[in-house]
Amino acid sequence: MGYKFDDKEIKCPIFSNVVRTGKGQFIGIECLQADVNLGFDVSHMLRLHTSQDLRDYLDIFCRDRFAACPYYQAYCKMGGY
Secondary structure, three states, rough: OOOOOHHHOOOOOEEEEEEEEEOOOOOOEEEOOOOOOOOOOOOEEEOOOOOOHHHHHHHHHOOOOOOOOOOHHHHHHOOOO
16 A cells, blocks of 8 residues: 655655655655745645655655656756756
8 A cells, every 4th residue: 555665775865755644645755846936945846636646756866867857858958957
């Protein structure tokens, strides 16, 4: 049922954290915010609908091909890496 997250193999430089509520109402990946001055210390949250979606997204983009991640590409265009 539950997905045990392990960040040892994360390669994405803008990955910050996996966020889950206790009963799984919210599942997401927290990434760094691009260099856009909003006047607040903020991050970007990618919300996923299921634990399987979280697992797949982490495996495909965060652990392996982060340069192909749509958010990473947008981050780079907005003044990140």
